[in-house]
Amino acid sequence: xxxxxxxxxxxxxxxxxxxxxxxxxxxxxxxxxxxxxxxxxxxxxxxxxxxxxxxxxxxxxxxxxxxxxxxxxxxxxxxxxxxxxxxxxxxxxxxxxxxxxxxxxxxxxxxxxxxxxxxxxxxxxxxxxxxxxxxxxxxxxxxxxxxxxxxxxxxxxxxxxxxxxxxxxxxxxxxxxxxxxxxxxxxxxxxxxxxxxxxxxxxxxxxxxxxxxxxxxxxxxxxxxxxxxxxxxxxxxxxxxxxxxxxxxxxxxxxxxxxxxxxxxxxxxxxxxxxxxxxxxxxxxxxxxxxxxxxxxxxxxxxxxxxxxxxxxxxxxxxxxxxxxxxxxxxxxxxxxxxxxxxxxxxxxxxxxxxxxxxxxxxxxxxxxxxxxxxxxxxxxxxxxxxxxxxxxxxxxxxxxxxxxxxxxxxxxxxxxxxxxxxxxx
Numbered sequence: 001x002x003x004x005x006x007x008x009x010x011x012x013x014x015x016x017x018x019x020x021x022x023x024x025x026x027x028x029x030x031x032x033x034x035x036x037x038x039x040x041x042x043x044x045x046x047x048x049x050x051x052x053x054x055x056x057x058x059x060x061x062x063x064x065x066x067x068x069x070x071x072x073x074x075x076x077x078x079x080x081x082x083x084x085x086x087x088x089x090x091x092x093x094x095x096x097x098x099x100x101x102x103x104x105x106x107x108x109x110x111x112x113x114x115x116x117x118x119x120x121x122x123x124x125x126x127x128x129x130x131x132x133x134x135x136x137x138x139x140x141x142x143x144x145x146x147x148x149x150x151x152x153x154x155x156x157x158x159x160x161x162x163x164x165x166x167x168x169x170x171x172x173x174x175x176x177x178x179x180x181x182x183x184x185x186x187x188x189x190x191x192x193x194x195x196x197x198x199x200x201x202x203x204x205x206x207x208x209x210x211x212x213x214x215x216x217x218x219x220x221x222x223x224x225x226x227x228x229x230x231x232x233x234x235x236x237x238x239x240x241x242x243x244x245x246x247x248x249x250x251x252x253x254x255x256x257x258x259x260x261x262x263x264x265x266x267x268x269x270x271x272x273x274x275x276x277x278x279x280x281x282x283x284x285x286x287x288x289x290x291x292x293x294x295x296x297x298x299x300x301x302x303x304x305x306x307x308x309x310x311x312x313x314x315x316x317x318x319x320x321x322x323x324x325x326x327x328x329x330x331x332x333x334x335x336x337x338x339x340x341x342x343x344x345x346x347x348x349x350x351x352x353x354x355x356x357x358x359x360x361x362x363x364x365x366x367x368x369x370x371x372x373x374x375x376x377x378x379x380x381x382x383x384x385x386x387x388x389x390x391x392x393x394x395x396x397x398x399x400x401x402x403x404x405x406x407x408x409x410x411x412x413x414x415x416x417x418x419x420x421x422x423x424x425x426x
Contacts, residue, residue, distance in 0.1 A: 001103040002274040005285035005424060007043075009113070009270035009391030010036040010215045014229045014379035017118040017263035020219065026055060026383075027062045029267035030069025030115035033387075036215030037111060037269040038074065045074050047281060049107035051081035052098050053269075054090025054114030056382035057121050057162075069115060069267075087412035088333065089294075090114055091268060091386030092419070098272050099289050108277040113387035115267035121162060129156040166412060168299050173333065173412065174248035174255050176303040181254050181336035183301075184343040188254040191335035192241040195259040195376050198332060202373025203234025210372055210399065213391045231262055231379045259335040264379030268387025285424040287394040287405070291318050292419035299414045304337040306416020307408040308344040312351070312361050314406070314418040322362040325420070326402030329393040331385055331409035332374035341410075372396065385409065390419070397423040 012032050015021050021029065030053055038045055053066035062068045066081040075081070084094040091114030098110040124130065132151065139145050165172050181191070205211055206228060216225045236258070246253025247260065271283075278285050295309040307330060315321065322345075332338055344350045346363040355361070372392060375385060386409065393405035403426045408418040 002105055002276065004099045004102045004272055004289040005275050005278050006287040006289060006390065006394050006421065007271040007273060007278060007283050007285055008037070008041050009213055009268065009387055009394070010040055011213050011268040011384070011388050011391065012036070012217050012266050013214055013226050014231065014264050014266035014381060015226070016231050016379065017265055019230060020226055021117055021265040022119045024117055025059055025062060025120055026057070026115045026117040027065045027068035027072065029117055029265065030065060030269070031073045032215065032217050033113060033115065033267035033269035034069055034073035034075065034111055037271055040215070041271050041283065043109070043271065043281065043283065046076055047109050048075050048079045048111055050079055050098070050101065050110045051075055052084060052094040052110060052112045053081070054084045054086070054092070054094040054383040054386060056085060056087060056090055056116060057118060059120060059122055065115060070111070075111070085383070086415065088331065088380070088382050089386055089409050089411040089415060089417040090383040092389070092409055092417040093294070095270065095272070095386055095390060096292050096294070096419070099292065102272060102274050109271070109273045111269055111271060113268040113270050114381070114384035116381035116383040117265045118263045118382070119265050123159045123161060126156065126158065126160045132156065166299065166303065169303070172248065173304065174260060177255055177334040177336050178249050178253055180302070180304050180340040184340040186254070186336045186339045186343065189238065190339055191254055191259040192238045194335040194339060196236045196238050196241060198370060198374045198376040199233045199236035201371055202229070202232045202377040205372035206232065210395070213388070213395060229378050231264065232373065232377045255334055255336055259376065261333055261375045261380040264381045266379060266381040266384055268384045268391065270387050270390055286398055287421040288424050290420040290422050292417070293317060295416040297414040297416065303414045304333060304410045305341060305344060306410040306414060307331070307418065308341040308416070309354070310416035310418035311345060311406065311408050312355050314420055315361065318420055320404065320420065322364060325404050325406045326368065326400065327393055327396045327405035328364055328369045329389045329396070329405065329407040330369055330374070331380070331389060332370065332376040333380065333410055335376060337410060386417070390421070393421060397421070398425070401426065
């Protein structure tokens, strides 16, 4: 199979839901990211064979948001585009699909990543009202419309707000994280310390000029340039976070608004090619895609433990050990979720029972994890985070001159993802 290389990646600034991207649609954020990627890499849009983007919250007007984003960004219409949905690892799956297509020789150059605008979440009517409106399509005379109007009640016009709970279990992700934190002995202070470090690391990375994956976004009518994430709080401390009350279990809970990720708008785009095509086009790869894994787990007991399963699996597939990995980028849905996954991988008992191993996979050193910040501080646009993880992992390898990086993420449905990449220049 063909060797797949990562050329570069970009992202829009990640902004809190309800702020500057409030009036945009997801395809527009995707458009900004793709256009920024084309400008940064200098690749001729005519060389793009395909576009694959992740997205979670669909807008009915742009059901295949990858197509609208691609065409408006200047990708020729001959290049097909499709949208992938797998909760918080939608972009990860989109990127994996791109890797597969290139390895199999079905394409040589693919733009992947994801886009999400939670500020533009569609809010509809209740099922009862939708049924009435559906039947109303058959009405034709004024009298029929009058009779239909008399069947409507004030309650029919109440919005049907999207649920944030897991469909099968009925629990919110925060509730599941509380279960996981208790199961793996993750204390409140540990979570606050991890969250504070995420914000502090992100702020330091930005000040040091390391967030070079960010492309500026200018919005009408003033066209003021947006150049940084607005959720990062560099002055965060454990002492400040300790004052917050638990968000999901007010009696014995450990999860608060500060150690959980927030609703975020943003988009990412990455350029993947075959090694041969990169050479032919004069492109300089940053990393080689080594392998990846997707896993599923128990929805009731281990909803957010996907990274532990996926990390163990991708290490097994590649024959690498934890100590071979120099850089880790782990999605921070919650501080407690990350720490629980680390404890699971370091547990002989869990690894024997759930993975069939003789001993623990190992303890990942904290100094290797998310040293430029993570989702708790930078933000988490559901369908786009996977693109940030890949780009940041590759950039950290380049910056530090290291060899291997591993990125991992959890997702609703008890899914997990992990991918290993190798510095192309080492």
